[in-house]
Amino acid sequence: MKIFSSGYSTLCGSMCLVFLLPISHLLGQVLEKGTGRGVVIITAKDGPTRFLDYQGKVLPADKTVVGAALPEGNVAQAGVGGKIVLLLSNGTVTTLESQTKLKIREFSQEPFDAAGRKISDLNAEPSKSSVKLDLDWGSIVVTTKKLDRASSLQIQSASGVAGIRGTQFRLAENPGAGIKLDVTESTVIFTPKGAVQPVAVGPGQGLDVSSAGVATSRAINPSAVKSITATNTESILATDDVLLSVLSEAMSDALMIEDKGVREGSATDPEAEGEPTDQDERNSKDNPTDEKASSDESTTDGTSAAMNAAGQPNVDAGQVLENNPAAKQVRKLGKANELSFKLASMGLSDDKVQIFYSFSSSTQNALLAAGKETASRLLGLPSGQESDIWRFLNYSSDTRVRLLALSDDQMLLGLIRKGYEESSLAVILSDQNLQASNPASAPLDVPEIGTDSNVLQLSEALKDSGNSAILHELLQLGDGELTPELERIGEVANLLLTDFTVPGEIEESVLLSGKEVLSNPFYREVSSVYGHLENDFLVAGEASFVGGRNIEMPSGSYRLAGGTESVSDLIVFSASEQLSIRDDVSFAEFGGVENTRVVLMSGGSLVTTKGVSLDAATNDLIVSVRQDVLLQYATLKGNREVTIRSLRDATFLDSELDASDLATLKATQNLYVDGLNFSRDIPKIVMEASTIRLMNIDFPSSSIVNLNSLKGPIDGRYPNFGTDIPSAQQLGRVNFLQNIKSGGNLMHDRSTFDKFGDNIKIGKLP
Numbered sequence: 001m002k003i004f005s006s007g008y009s010t011l012c013g014s015m016c017l018v019f020l021l022p023i024s025h026l027l028g029q030v031l032e033k034g035t036g037r038g039v040v041i042i043t044a045k046d047g048p049t050r051f052l053d054y055q056g057k058v059l060p061a062d063k064t065v066v067g068a069a070l071p072e073g074n075v076a077q078a079g080v081g082g083k084i085v086l087l088l089s090n091g092t093v094t095t096l097e098s099q100t101k102l103k104i105r106e107f108s109q110e111p112f113d114a115a116g117r118k119i120s121d122l123n124a125e126p127s128k129s130s131v132k133l134d135l136d137w138g139s140i141v142v143t144t145k146k147l148d149r150a151s152s153l154q155i156q157s158a159s160g161v162a163g164i165r166g167t168q169f170r171l172a173e174n175p176g177a178g179i180k181l182d183v184t185e186s187t188v189i190f191t192p193k194g195a196v197q198p199v200a201v202g203p204g205q206g207l208d209v210s211s212a213g214v215a216t217s218r219a220i221n222p223s224a225v226k227s228i229t230a231t232n233t234e235s236i237l238a239t240d241d242v243l244l245s246v247l248s249e250a251m252s253d254a255l256m257i258e259d260k261g262v263r264e265g266s267a268t269d270p271e272a273e274g275e276p277t278d279q280d281e282r283n284s285k286d287n288p289t290d291e292k293a294s295s296d297e298s299t300t301d302g303t304s305a306a307m308n309a310a311g312q313p314n315v316d317a318g319q320v321l322e323n324n325p326a327a328k329q330v331r332k333l334g335k336a337n338e339l340s341f342k343l344a345s346m347g348l349s350d351d352k353v354q355i356f357y358s359f360s361s362s363t364q365n366a367l368l369a370a371g372k373e374t375a376s377r378l379l380g381l382p383s384g385q386e387s388d389i390w391r392f393l394n395y396s397s398d399t400r401v402r403l404l405a406l407s408d409d410q411m412l413l414g415l416i417r418k419g420y421e422e423s424s425l426a427v428i429l430s431d432q433n434l435q436a437s438n439p440a441s442a443p444l445d446v447p448e449i450g451t452d453s454n455v456l457q458l459s460e461a462l463k464d465s466g467n468s469a470i471l472h473e474l475l476q477l478g479d480g481e482l483t484p485e486l487e488r489i490g491e492v493a494n495l496l497l498t499d500f501t502v503p504g505e506i507e508e509s510v511l512l513s514g515k516e517v518l519s520n521p522f523y524r525e526v527s528s529v530y531g532h533l534e535n536d537f538l539v540a541g542e543a544s545f546v547g548g549r550n551i552e553m554p555s556g557s558y559r560l561a562g563g564t565e566s567v568s569d570l571i572v573f574s575a576s577e578q579l580s581i582r583d584d585v586s587f588a589e590f591g592g593v594e595n596t597r598v599v600l601m602s603g604g605s606l607v608t609t610k611g612v613s614l615d616a617a618t619n620d621l622i623v624s625v626r627q628d629v630l631l632q633y634a635t636l637k638g639n640r641e642v643t644i645r646s647l648r649d650a651t652f653l654d655s656e657l658d659a660s661d662l663a664t665l666k667a668t669q670n671l672y673v674d675g676l677n678f679s680r681d682i683p684k685i686v687m688e689a690s691t692i693r694l695m696n697i698d699f700p701s702s703s704i705v706n707l708n709s710l711k712g713p714i715d716g717r718y719p720n721f722g723t724d725i726p727s728a729q730q731l732g733r734v735n736f737l738q739n740i741k742s743g744g745n746l747m748h749d750r751s752t753f754d755k756f757g758d759n760i761k762i763g764k765l766p
Contacts, residue, residue, distance in 0.1 A: 037254040038109035038129055039247060040070045041087045041362065044238045044394065047098075048079030048466040065390040067362035069250045070104055077101045078138070080497065080549060080577065081469040087239045089247040090129040091122045091145035092153065095235045099577070100138025105156070107131050114248045120240035124166075125151060132156065139172035141231040143185075159209045163189040163198070170228050177627055177648055181207040182224040190215070246365045346372040352379040359386050366393050377404060381413050391416050395425070402429040420459065426475065458482075458490050465498045470522060477521075493522035500548030502573065505561045514543030514572070523547065525603025526574045529626050529647065536666075538622055538643055539599060542568040551575035551602075555583035569596045577604040579625070586615035597622060608634065617658075629667070631655050650689070652676055662686070673697060688765060692734045701743025705760040707734045712764025719762055721749050734762050 042051075044066060051064040054073030070076065070086070076096055078084050084096040090109055096102055112127035124146040131153045140155075146166035147153060153164040155171060159179040162171055167186035173179050181190055183201045191198040192213040199215050201207045206220045346368075348356070356364060356379060363386050367375040370393065378389050392400065399422050406412045406429075420428065462468050470493050474486045482490075492512060503510075518527045526547070533539045551573060560571075573579070579602035587598050597620040600606075606625040611633040614621060621638035622645070623629070629646040634655040636642050642657050643664040644650060650667035654675035657663045663678065664686045665671060671689035674696055678685070681700040690710040699705050707719070711732035714720065719734035740747050745756040753760075 036108045036110045037251055038107035038131065039089045039250040039254055040074075040104055040107065041089075041242070041247065041250065042066055042068050042070065042076075042084065043087045043093075043242065044085035044235070045078075045083065047082035047469045049082045049084050050077050050079070051075065052077065062387050065387050066394050067360070067366055067390060069254070069362070071254060072104055072107055075101060075103045079466060081467065085235045085238050087119070087242060087247075088129075088131060089251055090125040090127070090131065090147070090151070090153075091119060092125075092131070093143050093232070093235045093239050094133075095141040095231050097139040097141065097231070100140060101136040102138075102140060103134040103136065105132040105134050109251065111251065112244070112248065114244035117244045118240065119242045119244070122244075124148070126244060129153075135171060135173045137173050139170060141168075141170045141228055141235070143168045143232040143236065158193070159211065159213070160190055160192040160195070163191070165189075168228060168232055169201075170224065170231075174627065178208065178210040178212075181209075182220045182228060184220070184225050184228050241369055243365055246362055250362065346375060348372075348376055348379065352376065355379050359389070363389060366390075374400070374404065377409075377412075381409055388413065388416050391419060395422060399425050399429070405429070419463070458487060458494075462490065462494055465494055467494050467497050470494065470497070473522075488516075489520060489522075492516050492520050496520060496523045496526075496547040497549045497576065499550040499552075500546070501552040501554065502546060502558065504556050504558055506546065506558065507561045510546055511544045512547060514545055514568070514570075517545040517547055517572075517574070523574075523576055523603075525576045525626060526601060529601055529603055529624055530572070530574075532645070532647065533599070533601075533622065533624055536645070538624075538645075539570060539572075539597065541570060543570040543572050543599075544568050545572045545574055547572075547574045547576075549576050550578045551580065553579070553581045553585055553600075555585060557586045559587070570599065571596060572599040572601055574599075574601045575604065576602075578602060578607060579605070580607045581612055581614070582609050583611070584613040584615070586613075586617075587619055587621075596620075599624065602626060606630075608632075611635075613637075621659075657682070664688075678703070690765070691731050693730065693737055694735065694740055695738045697739075698741040698744060699760065701745075701759070703759060705742075706763055707760065708763040708765050709734045710765055713762035717762060718750055718753060721747075721753075 042064060045064075049064075051059045051070065052075040053059055056075075059074070064070075076084050076086060078096040078098060078100045081098055082096075083098065084100075086094045086096070086102075088094070088107070094102070107130070109129035110127040114126075117126075122145050125144075125148060128148045129151045133153075133155045135155055135157045142155075142164070144153065144164055144166050147164070155162040155164070157171070157173040157179055159173060162181065165186060167183060167188055169181065169183040169185075169188050171179060171181050171188075179190075181188060181201055183203055183205055185203050187203070188201045189198045190201055190207055190209070192209045192215050194213045195215070199207060199217065201217070204220050204225075206218045206224070208216045208218065210216075356367065356375075359367070367378065367389065370378070378392060381388065392403065395403070402425065403412055403415060406415070415425070415428070459468070459471050462470050470490055471482075474482060474490050478486045495512065496517065517523060518530060520527075530539065553573065579600060581600070596618075598616045599622045600614070601623075602625045604625075605627045606623070606629055608631060612631070613635040614623070615635075615637045617637045617639060619639055620641045620643075621636060622641075622643045623636075624643075624645040626647045628648050629644060629650040630653075631644070631651070632653045632655070634652070635658070636644070636656070637658040640659060640661040641664070642659040642662075643666070644652075645664070645666045647668045649670040649672070650665065652665070652673045652675075656677045656679055658679040659682055660680065661682070662684045663682050665673070666687070667689040669689065670691050670693070671687060672693045673687075676697045678698075678700055681702050683703060685699065685703050685705045686708075687694075687706070688708045692707055692709050709732055714733065719736045720730060721736050723737050725735065725737075736747060736753075742756045742760060745752070747753045747756050747760075
């Protein structure tokens with residue numbers, strides 16, 4: 001196995017081979033005996049992230065620094081606004097986007113020869129591999145090297161399995177809703193759950209698979225192409241310079257964990273590695289043969305001691321060791337490997353070299369890649385730790401330069417450990433502040449570096465709530481300047497992206513104006529859902545919002561506290577991710593305003609307990625959700641109107657609606673109702689969806705019922721009747737599957753529908 005280039009071997013001289021050949025031989029033995037364990041390296045992370053071991057326990061921060069390896073069974077999870085870039089030892093790069101959970105189920109790989117290469121040097125994977133990943137939820141963007149014919153890479157999700165050969169793509173899994181696959185390069189083979197026949201998705205193609213396993217092919221959206229390309233380009237830049245030797249060493253470390261006996265002994269015994277020891281040096285001094293060989297007397301074969309058998313001058317080993325910094329380092333530290341020779345060229349002090357070797361191999365390689373000046377500064381930090389180095393190296397090159405411009409090491413270390421986001425450091429490390437931090441001017445402690453206190457206060461608040469990414473985007477919006485207007489946007493965004501449990505008595509201080517909420521660029525999930533309500537004329541005018549990322553509404557009665565009479569008559573409880581409602585929730589008359597409209601809205605999902613009761617008997621009730629709606633044994637009461645709207649599928653099981661004027665059930669895709677009672681003779685009932693499937697409903701005989709689907713009525717008037725209608729014929733239609741009545745009269749075919757269904761109109765969606 002070739003470890004060094006010929007050029008470097010020549011530079012080292014003949015004495016280098018004394019140390020290199022035994023190590024090469026040893027590593028070759030390790031690789032031959034290895035069981036082939038692949039590794040996954042954390043190469044970048046940003047925003048809220050966490051990592052779990054195989055038991056589901058959160059790994060400590062020092063085990064998940066950039067450069068750390070994740071073994072089989074570990075889980076990587078990116079929170080809202082978070083991102084993680086993982087490098088697999090077969091060259092695959094996987095980016096976890098916001099709100100994503102990925103498990104490394106299995107990863108085996110044959111050992112390979114690093115040969116001084118980097119990831120950027122690879123067109124194909126360095127050795128055969130087998131990878132199985134589990135995508136629990138969220139979105140991953142993947143770019144792979146060309147895989148060997150005998151290799152495999154599978155990504156399992158609740159909706160099916162994706163098989164990869166060598167490609168670029170995005171796979172997004174939404175629990176309960178299915179997956180979206182977009183491929184920009186090569187082909188991904190996707191097998192939907194329960195399906196026998198896989199679907200090949202080529203470049204420029206996309207695939208949607210519903211939670212039921214129905215696959216729909218489509219063209220890829222140009223914006224998806226742009227996003228995938230940008231994400232992979234950024235991730236590739238973060239991994240291109242990683243040395244294959246780093247991956248190979250990490251694979252060897254994984255093998256050592258599994259087989260400590262042989263591998264630990266070989267790795268820790270300097271004599272087994274062919275390295276010189278103190279005993280070796282003592283033996284050479286006491287050995288008379290060596291003394292004779294070093295004299296000017298003739299050898300036993302008649303040649304001069306100053307000449308070897310080939311007629312070349314003999315080399316003074318001691319002199320070579322003294323003249324060669326790498327060899328001297330080996331003598332002092334008892335270490336001989338590729339890193340030792342690179343490190344020697346930096347000319348670091350012995351103390352810094354000792355610190356260097358106390359770090360993991362991934363940190364050592366990162367320091368070498370950072371360059372002499374940066375490595376020397378970091379290794380000289382007071383009480384510097386490995387985690388401090390990775391915090392520094394995780395910043396962009398521009399931020400690193402500004403940090404290193406600080407002349408005081410204690411100040412530099414303090415800033416690193418505070419963990420400021422780059423956007424905050426851009427303000428803190430302005431040219432003016434850097435000049436002020438120079439001891440020749442006026443030395444300052446880190447907390448006192450001159451800057452806008454509002455920026456730091458907002459930065460700290462965002463960091464504490466896990467929303468640090470907001471400040472960076474605000475500075476981008478303001479071209480590097482944080483105006484008072486942008487500060488307010490950040491403050492509101494921080495409130496809207498923080499988990500919140502709604503109190504029974506709602507103070508006016510909790511309420512935000514609809515204008516601030518709906519215009520906030522960080523709350524688009526909710527504003528887009530609200531836009532659909534506006535288009536349906538379900539909401540209008542001024543609104544007051546109770547907002548958060550995940551909103552909890554425990555069982556109880558909710559009302560506005562005193563002094564809130566000035567709030568609008570439209571109250572919105574909004575969650576950007578999840579709205580959770582438990583048991584019995586009621587809404588009293590808000591602030592004395594008659595017929596206030598109460599809107600429960602989620603830009604993500606709605607979670608309710610079975611038998612949930614939403615009682616807005618003195619107000620109108622609207623529930624609107626981006627994802628699926630599932631209500632089981634639910635009771636929904638409103639004064640005049642009750643509206644339930646899903647931008648995906650809506651399912652109602654054995655539930656009850658109570659309103660005096662109008663009941664509306666709407667879904668963008670599928671509406672399924674099995675058991676629905678109307679407690680009053682509601683004048684009008686509206687159900688709309690691409691496909692409507694109904695069972696066990698008795699419509700009041702006096703109610704006007706509008707049932708609108710994608711394809712509209714059959715023969716201008718009728719729904720499908722019965723459960724024996726093929727699923728393909730049900731799509732886009734209104735389907736009376738079983739026990740549908742009007743005023744107690746069963747409608748199971750066209751004749752009974754003609755007789756009892758005069759008030760039921762089957763229509764087509766506009």
